[in-house]
Amino acid sequence: MHPATPPMADERAAHDHRTPFPRRGLIHRLVAAAIVLPLVFGTAACGGDEDDGPAAPNTPVELSVFWWGGEARAKLTEDALALYTSKHPNVTFKKTWQANQGYFDKLATLTASGDAPDIFQIDDNFLTEYASRNVTLDLTKYKDDKKLDVTKLPESLWQYGVVDGKLAGIAGGENTQGLVYNKTLLQKHNLPEPTTGMSWADFITWAENVSRTANVPGTMDPSADYKAFWVWLRQQGKDLYKGKELGFTADDVTKWFDLWKGARERGATPTADVIHEGNATDITKQLVVTGKAATSFVWANQLPELKKATKDDLGVVAYPGDPSAQWARASLYYSVARSSEHKDVAVDVLNFLVNDPEAGKILGTDRGLPSNLDVRKSVSEGVTDPAMKLSIDVETELATKFGQSPQVPLKGHSKIRAELIKAAEEVQYNRQSPSQSAGAFLEICKSAIA
Amino acid sequence: MALTTAPSSTPRATGPVRTPADQRGSGRIWQREGLAGYVFLSPWLIGLMAITAVPMLLSLYLSFTNYDILTPWSEIEWVGLANYERMFTSDASYWHAVQVTLSFALIAVPLKLAAALGVALLLNRAWRGVGLFRGLFYLPSLLGGSVALAIVWVSMFNRDGAFNSFLSLFGIEGKPWVNDPEWALETLMVLAIWQFGAPMVIFLAGLKQVPTELYEAASVDGAGKVRQFLSVTLPMLSPVIFFNLVLETINGFQGFTSAFVLSNGTGGPVDSTLMYTLNLYIKGFVDLEMGYASAMAWVFLLAIAVITIVLFSTGRFWVHYSDGEGR
Numbered sequence: 106m107h108p109a110t111p112p113m114a115d116e117r118a119a120h121d122h123r124t125p126f127p128r129r130g131l132i133h134r135l136v137a138a139a140i141v142l143p144l145v146f147g148t149a150a151c152g153g154d155e156d157d158g159p160a161a162p163n164t165p166v167e168l169s170v171f172w173w174g175g176e177a178r179a180k181l182t183e184d185a186l187a188l189y190t191s192k193h194p195n196v197t198f199k200k201t202w203q204a205n206q207g208y209f210d211k212l213a214t215l216t217a218s219g220d221a222p223d224i225f226q227i228d229d230n231f232l233t234e235y236a237s238r239n240v241t242l243d244l245t246k247y248k249d250d251k252k253l254d255v256t257k258l259p260e261s262l263w264q265y266g267v268v269d270g271k272l273a274g275i276a277g278g279e280n281t282q283g284l285v286y287n288k289t290l291l292q293k294h295n296l297p298e299p300t301t302g303m304s305w306a307d308f309i310t311w312a313e314n315v316s317r318t319a320n321v322p323g324t325m326d327p328s329a330d331y332k333a334f335w336v337w338l339r340q341q342g343k344d345l346y347k348g349k350e351l352g353f354t355a356d357d358v359t360k361w362f363d364l365w366k367g368a369r370e371r372g373a374t375p376t377a378d379v380i381h382e383g384n385a386t387d388i389t390k391q392l393v394v395t396g397k398a399a400t401s402f403v404w405a406n407q408l409p410e411l412k413k414a415t416k417d418d419l420g421v422v423a424y425p426g427d428p429s430a431q432w433a434r435a436s437l438y439y440s441v442a443r444s445s446e447h448k449d450v451a452v453d454v455l456n457f458l459v460n461d462p463e464a465g466k467i468l469g470t471d472r473g474l475p476s477n478l479d480v481r482k483s484v485s486e487g488v489t490d491p492a493m494k495l496s497i498d499v500e501t502e503l504a505t506k507f508g509q510s511p512q513v514p515l516k517g518h519s520k521i522r523a524e525l526i527k528a529a530e531e532v533q534y535n536r537q538s539p540s541q542s543a544g545a546f547l548e549i550c551k552s553a554i555a
Numbered sequence: 556m557a558l559t560t561a562p563s564s565t566p567r568a569t570g571p572v573r574t575p576a577d578q579r580g581s582g583r584i585w586q587r588e589g590l591a592g593y594v595f596l597s598p599w600l601i602g603l604m605a606i607t608a609v610p611m612l613l614s615l616y617l618s619f620t621n622y623d624i625l626t627p628w629s630e631i632e633w634v635g636l637a638n639y640e641r642m643f644t645s646d647a648s649y650w651h652a653v654q655v656t657l658s659f660a661l662i663a664v665p666l667k668l669a670a671a672l673g674v675a676l677l678l679n680r681a682w683r684g685v686g687l688f689r690g691l692f693y694l695p696s697l698l699g700g701s702v703a704l705a706i707v708w709v710s711m712f713n714r715d716g717a718f719n720s721f722l723s724l725f726g727i728e729g730k731p732w733v734n735d736p737e738w739a740l741e742t743l744m745v746l747a748i749w750q751f752g753a754p755m756v757i758f759l760a761g762l763k764q765v766p767t768e769l770y771e772a773a774s775v776d777g778a779g780k781v782r783q784f785l786s787v788t789l790p791m792l793s794p795v796i797f798f799n800l801v802l803e804t805i806n807g808f809q810g811f812t813s814a815f816v817l818s819n820g821t822g823g824p825v826d827s828t829l830m831y832t833l834n835l836y837i838k839g840f841v842d843l844e845m846g847y848a849s850a851m852a853w854v855f856l857l858a859i860a861v862i863t864i865v866l867f868s869t870g871r872f873w874v875h876y877s878d879g880e881g882r
Contacts, residue, residue, distance in 0.1 A: 213625060381823065
């Protein structure tokens with residue numbers, strides 16, 4: 106290596122013309138870099154957007170796939186993807202998965218760095234956020250060409266993936282709201298089981314009776330639970346969202362909080378701190394499995410997972426009130442990144458995961474009931490796990506009573522969910538009255554969806 | 556900018572404030588050994604630029620935009636000072652988080668330093684096995700901000716946790732400490748105070764530096780233990796106290812992990828543990844308001860800088876450096 110003579114000479118020259126060691130200049134250059142670099146990155150990120158080269162059948166393709174879930178799901182998904190590779194040897198997968206916690210942080214970061222996975226799992230909390238910012242590929246064209254076949258899916262289920270007229274994702278499974286109860290506990294005390302269709306008032310009376318007889322609070326207080334609130338709203342002829350607006354008023358929230366304030370005062374629920382524990386999204390902290398309440402408000406397909414956390418027998422019915430307020434909800438979606446270089450192949454993989462009978466057999470009901478009705482039928486016939494069987498039976502029974510799906514939640518939904526928990530806890534801890542807390546909650550909701 | 560200075564033929568003429576010494580100092584950078592130094596430093600310098608300086612400046616830029624992390628850079632909108640305005644005028648949760656963080660730092664930091672100093676004084680003696688105790692007291696801070704420790708804390712301070720079982724031995728009925736909005740932050744403070752090992756070790760090192768002659772002289776003059784502590788130990792230790800105070804204050808303001816774990820990333824129950832950095836994280840990654848979160852980060856940086864400067868300026872009144880003054 107040469108001694109650094111030439112650059113030094115250059116610097117000398119510069120030195121003669123300008124101020125020595127240009128401090129100011131340096132700062133200016135850094136600021137310029139800070140402003141220019143984003144623009145450069147920005148253009149780079151857009152660059153690869155539209156060119157989707159025709160995928161020749163034998164060119165090797167590697168697709169990145171990202172999902173959340175446990176180890177069991179990882180195993181099943183890897184097996185299904187391996188099956189796809191065995192049918193299409195030119196297509197291989199780069200698989201990444203992790204627990205739910207932190208999943209969306211990572212997905213957002215990957216997207217921001219222009220490295221969004223070709224195929225990723227997403228749910229209705231974030232679907233609108235991603236779709237409205239054009240991160241997800243619009244699948245409408247593929248649906249129309251039958252390259253992504255939705256004909257065997259319940260219409261309301263695939264419609265639940267439509268955001269602003271664009272099909273943003275395909276349902277990876279179906280589930281619905283379910284009231285899970287501790288069967289063993291009720292039998293031990295000769296108590297009746299809750300039933301589908303009982304009114305909220307009857308349910309609270311039932312829970313009060315359980316608290317008194319079994320000495321375990323009869324029910325989780327679901328006032329912080331958006332899905333319970335949502336079903337209840339639909340039973341009042343309202344909804345969480347109507348178009349681009351909120352579908353409820355502060356008055357509705359007040360009534361909902363009042364309902365549960367009454368229940369707490371009658372001893373139908375645990376104390377505020379225990380309710381707070383149950384407000385965690387972590388399934389192992391649901392009060393019905395920690396033994397701190399006889400019932401919890403969950404998703405019906407979570408039953409097998411809940412069962413793993415307790416020795417007691419569990420049962421599941423619809424949420425109280427008219428069950429037609431419940432709907433077939435996409436438990437999660439598979440989406441394709443709009444920036445993917447192999448969109449056609451990625452969509453074909455989606456089609457395979459959702460519609461292929463062999464893939465369906467491998468994936469089972471881990472992500473909810475299979476979206477494809479034919480696959481669902483053959484999978485349900487083969488299920489042996491009793492908890493899984495029960496969850497399928499309930500879903501099948503309720504399917505006959507389901508109402509129409511609501512629209513997919515608005516952008517800002519995850520914020521509203523978090524704020525409902527805070528607002529409900531303000532009331533549970535007796536720090537605010539129901540109407541006070543409801544008023545503040547509504548203001549935050551309005552700004553969250555604005 | 557460069558144009559105005561270009562016509563001047565000698566570097567000396569560029570500015571009235573530059574002294575010849577300055578000239579020599581800045582010119583030297585480009586001399587042979589200076590350049591070689593920079594070449595050798597370059598891996599680190601490149602790292603600094605790429606990993607620290609550029610991202611920091613980018614975040615400064617982002618703080619004036621509505622960047623939401625998902626939108627491509629080319630579609631970002633410049634919103635001027637809107638993020639800062641919102642922070643100071645209309646975001647109640649922001650001020651709530653400021654309040655939580657301040658009360659955390661104002662209470663936990665002095666108590667932690669007091670605990671560290673107290674235990675350091677106890678351990679500054681030559682008993683048998685004192686090394687073992689030093690190690691044991693240092694252990695919690697090795698585990699430091701670890702997630703595991705916070706999880707243990709949650710299970711210890713539950714309604715049916717170990718701490719309440721301990722209280723019940725004395726017939727005291729406990730509280731659901733971590734799940735009670737009145738007590739959750741206090742539980743975090745206790746966790747922070749308990750991790751006093753690092754400042755304790757620094758205090759111990761400082762105590763070893765105090766010359767024994769001073770104590771001998773003081774006791775000859777008739778000073779008791781308390782008097783010796785106040786007139787010899789504290790002044791001699793004041794630079795170390797100052798060092799620990801600055802460090803721990805900055806640490807205290809940045810408390811994140813334990814609050815994150817305890818509240819499942821929400822700052823609950825009812826925002827009682829919504830520390831500044833946790834709020835910042837929620838704004839950036841959950842609400843997807845990265846522009847706003849960047850603005851929060853810069854205000855945070857400035858606030859810590861101001862607090863540090865204030866600490867330094869008060870230091871003149873109570874920090875004694877034994878060498879330099881006397882000589």
